[in-house]
Amino acid sequence: MKKIFILVDYQKDFVDGVLGFLKAMELDKKIAKRVHQAYENNEAVICTMDTHYANYLDTQEGKNLPVPHCLDKTLGWEVYGETGKALNNPIYVKKVTFGGIGLKEVLEGLEVEDVEIELCGVITNMCVISTAVICKSILPEAKIIINAELCASFNDELHDQALNVMESMQMQIIGRN
Numbered sequence: 001m002k003k004i005f006i007l008v009d010y011q012k013d014f015v016d017g018v019l020g021f022l023k024a025m026e027l028d029k030k031i032a033k034r035v036h037q038a039y040e041n042n043e044a045v046i047c048t049m050d051t052h053y054a055n056y057l058d059t060q061e062g063k064n065l066p067v068p069h070c071l072d073k074t075l076g077w078e079v080y081g082e083t084g085k086a087l088n089n090p091i092y093v094k095k096v097t098f099g100g101i102g103l104k105e106v107l108e109g110l111e112v113e114d115v116e117i118e119l120c121g122v123i124t125n126m127c128v129i130s131t132a133v134i135c136k137s138i139l140p141e142a143k144i145i146i147n148a149e150l151c152a153s154f155n156d157e158l159h160d161q162a163l164n165v166m167e168s169m170q171m172q173i174i175g176r177n
Contacts, residue, residue, distance in 0.1 A: 001114045004107075005038040006046045006135070007031065007090075008121030008128045010083055013069040013076035014050070015122070023152035024080075024122050031120060031150050032082035044110060045090040047079060048100050048121075048131055061097060099130030107138045115142040120150030125158035132166050149175030 010031060011017075015024040038045050050070040056062040070077045072094075078084060093102040117135050121128055128151055136144050146166050153159035167173050 001116055002110065003038075003041060003043040004046060004110070004115060004117045005034070005043045006048065006117060006119045006121075006131065007035070007079070007083070008048050008119055008131050009050045009070075009123070010047070010080055010121045011050060011070055011076065012078050012080045015080040017076040018067050018069050019154075021152070021154045023154075027120075027122075027150055027152055028081040028083055032086040034120065034147070034150060035083060035086040039088060043118075045087070046093060046103070046106060047087065047090045048093045048095055048103070048127070049077065049079075050127065051077065051094040051096060059096075097130075098126050099134045101134065103131070103134050104138050107135065113141075115139055116145065117142050118145040118147055120147040122152050124148075124151040124153040125155065125162035126153075129162045129166055132171055133169070136169065136171065144171040146171055146173050147175050148173050148177075 013019055035045065051072050052070050053072055056068050057066060079087060091106055093100050093106055095102060119128060119132055132144055132146060146163065148163055163173050163176060
């Protein structure tokens with residue numbers, strides 16, 4: 001079985017930057033530990049990177065959330081803290097919206113049949129759920145695991161609702177309090 005670990009948008013702007021929040025900051029050491037474990041277990045490590053450009057405020061997302069963030073190659077775009085330091089040449093997938101269709105090329109390129117994908121990161125009810133659905137769509141027979149202990153949202157109710165929705169879509173939720 002091929003195991004894949006996907007870290008969703010754990011970037012400085014979502015942790016202690018312009019859209020940061022305390023629960024995201026509290027994940028850092030736990031996610032860094034899981035990243036080390038992924039490498040020890042020879043899992044493929046993929047990082048999705050919310051990526052925006054100078055025209056962000058002119059985009060649909062920018063008009064609905066007029067807070068420039070994760071601008072390509074800025075400090076706010078980088079993977080946060082100890083987690084960023086733990087990464088060792090992961091596969092990066094840039095995305096301009098909640099889910100990243102660039103995952104299709106990466107996941108299909110792994111050419112494996114028996115797959116388990118574990119996801120964690122932020123924001124549970126936006127980018128994590130979108131990424132999980134994309135993974136399930138690309139590899140419908142893959143076992144999709146959401147590590148709830150390593151996910152966070154700025155809204156606890158939406159976090160819990162997103163976990164429930166992913167569970168209803170036959171994804172396994174682990175680490176739920």
